Amino acid sequence: MAAAMEEGFGEANWSTDRVHSLSRRSESAQVIPITTSNPTSEEDGADYIASSAADWGGGELNPQDAWLPLTESRNGNTISATFHLLCSGIGIQALLLPVALATLGWAWGIICLSLAFSWQLYTIWLLVHLHESDSGTRYSRYLDLAMTTFGQKLGKFSSLVPVMYLSAGTCVQLIIIGGGTLKLFITTVCKDGATCDAKSLTTVECFLVFMIMAVVVAQFPNLNSLAWVSLIGSITAIAYCTMIWALSIGKGRSSDISYDPPEMESNMDRFGGILNSLGIIVLAFRGHNVVLEIQGTLPLSPKHPTHKPMWRGVAISYLLIAMCLFPLAIAGFWAYGNKVPSSNGGLLIAISKFHRHDTPRIVLGLMFILVIINCLSTFQIYGMVIFDKLESNYTSKKKKPCARWLRMAFRVFFGGMTFFVAVAVPFLGSLAPLIGGLTLPLAYAYPCFMWIAIKKPKPKGVMWCANMGLGCLGLVLSALLVVAAAWNLASEGLHANFFKP
Numbered sequence: 001m002a003a004a005m006e007e008g009f010g011e012a013n014w015s016t017d018r019v020h021s022l023s024r025r026s027e028s029a030q031v032i033p034i035t036t037s038n039p040t041s042e043e044d045g046a047d048y049i050a051s052s053a054a055d056w057g058g059g060e061l062n063p064q065d066a067w068l069p070l071t072e073s074r075n076g077n078t079i080s081a082t083f084h085l086l087c088s089g090i091g092i093q094a095l096l097l098p099v100a101l102a103t104l105g106w107a108w109g110i111i112c113l114s115l116a117f118s119w120q121l122y123t124i125w126l127l128v129h130l131h132e133s134d135s136g137t138r139y140s141r142y143l144d145l146a147m148t149t150f151g152q153k154l155g156k157f158s159s160l161v162p163v164m165y166l167s168a169g170t171c172v173q174l175i176i177i178g179g180g181t182l183k184l185f186i187t188t189v190c191k192d193g194a195t196c197d198a199k200s201l202t203t204v205e206c207f208l209v210f211m212i213m214a215v216v217v218a219q220f221p222n223l224n225s226l227a228w229v230s231l232i233g234s235i236t237a238i239a240y241c242t243m244i245w246a247l248s249i250g251k252g253r254s255s256d257i258s259y260d261p262p263e264m265e266s267n268m269d270r271f272g273g274i275l276n277s278l279g280i281i282v283l284a285f286r287g288h289n290v291v292l293e294i295q296g297t298l299p300l301s302p303k304h305p306t307h308k309p310m311w312r313g314v315a316i317s318y319l320l321i322a323m324c325l326f327p328l329a330i331a332g333f334w335a336y337g338n339k340v341p342s343s344n345g346g347l348l349i350a351i352s353k354f355h356r357h358d359t360p361r362i363v364l365g366l367m368f369i370l371v372i373i374n375c376l377s378t379f380q381i382y383g384m385v386i387f388d389k390l391e392s393n394y395t396s397k398k399k400k401p402c403a404r405w406l407r408m409a410f411r412v413f414f415g416g417m418t419f420f421v422a423v424a425v426p427f428l429g430s431l432a433p434l435i436g437g438l439t440l441p442l443a444y445a446y447p448c449f450m451w452i453a454i455k456k457p458k459p460k461g462v463m464w465c466a467n468m469g470l471g472c473l474g475l476v477l478s479a480l481l482v483v484a485a486a487w488n489l490a491s492e493g494l495h496a497n498f499f500k501p
Contacts, residue, residue, distance in 0.1 A: 067401035070388040071140050073224035076297035080227035081313035084294045087233035088287040088381045092177050094325050095346035098332030100277035112281050120285045123447040128310050131295045140296030142289050149450045162439040166289045167385040175422040178375035179207035185368035203501045207422050214379045215415035223384045224297040233377025240370035241324035244347050248335035251355050257337035275484035283436045288443040426501035437481030445474030
């Protein structure tokens with residue numbers, strides 16, 4: 001799907017042009033404030049670029065940023081960054097964490113979860129401090145930093161498809177999860193048809209309803225203007241996570257559950273199960289591909305670098321994320337043992353399956369609504385990366401900002417495309433371990449190599465050895481997860497229900 005997204009959105013000329021500009025003028029770069037006022041014509045756009053470069057001596061190196069959704073508003077702060085990080089960092093995939101503990105066991109499961117949390121938090125720290133160079137250059141997109149660090153060809157090859165998949169693919173997954181949860185909500189409220197027509201909306205129609213709501217919310221002009229949407233998404237994410245683990249504990253555990261690892265026919269199957277569990281844990285933490293973009297919404301001046309307020313936002317948000325994910329994993333495994341469904345939804349499906357008849361409908365309905373609202377909010381952050389790419393292709397050619405109607409058209413187009421993929425490939429979640437293994441280096445490996453290439457720590461020093469070791473380990477883990485996912489697909493088969501969500 002990543003390849004299709006890349007082809008559909010065209011070549012990344014915008015990234016190449018930006019990297020050319022960075023490499024030519026980085027030595028004399030100064031920081032300039034990006035305004036929110038947009039030139040309104042092609043001549044104004046050309047004059048704007050020329051005057052910006054002349055007045056600021058190279059400035060931020062790309063005045064086009066003032067026209068693009070990710071960077072046209074630099075009025076963010078620690079609070080707005082915290083909301084964005086929370087909304088993008090807590091995902092429905094965290095509900096599968098008890099499945100990982102069912103294979104790894106209590107001790108190794110919690111140890112691996114703690115190590116993965118610390119590892120990804122460290123790489124976020126690296127990205128936050130790589131956002132702006134000593135010369136004042138800002139890397140407000142992951143692709144910019146990758147292509148500047150690794151070179152145009154290698155940076156594009158290693159990062160373009162993973163970044164586009166993590167953005168567009170996440171939006172597709174959110175449609176599948178949000179639409180599926182909407183279907184669950186209707187079924188629960190109607191008591192399986194006892195009080196109303198539970199089949200009033202088909203699954204495809206639920207996908208369509210969710211997509212329409214997502215596109216309507218997506219009409220906000222830029223990422224910074226979505227701060228209140230991210231606030232709502234953060235509140236709902238914390239609320240449904242808390243409700244799920246509290247309900248799991250409150251209902252108690254059945255007498256027939258087991259904490260023993262599932263029986264495997266061979267050592268290879270056992271090894272594959274362990275790797276898949278590690279994959280569930282490392283992929284439960286997400287959002288690295290939007291960290292630089294979120295930091296790009298913060299104002300910058302020589303006396304006030306962005307890494308300080310951004311890191312405060314990261315510290316606050318990831319403390320709350322840890323308070324959600326660790327109880328989900330521990331309480332979920334305690335309550336359901338190895339009976340937690342390994343399908344998309346995990347604990348959400350378990351609660352609907354085991355406690356549907358002894359839990360008030362209003363509680364289940366509220367929980368489903370919270371999940372839907374959170375999916376709608378998260379869609380906006382990851383979708384903004386794609387909107388930015390579409391608009392940057394246009395502004396690079398036309399030398400003027402997108403008209404309002406064109407922005408709307410781009411977002412409706414993207415919504416329709418993700419809806420089509422969600423209906424055509426509703427089993428995308430089954431491919432998540434395989435594709436997730438390919439994208440894992442973005443979070444766990446590349447930031448370490450970027451730090452070595454840009455900061456140039458002392459060879460064989462502590463920082464050099466730590467980053468080289470973690471970077472190489474991330475690449476090895478990525479390869480192992482891809483092999484394990486491919487092995488499981490080959491042995492268990494793929495239930496490819498094309499166009500049958």
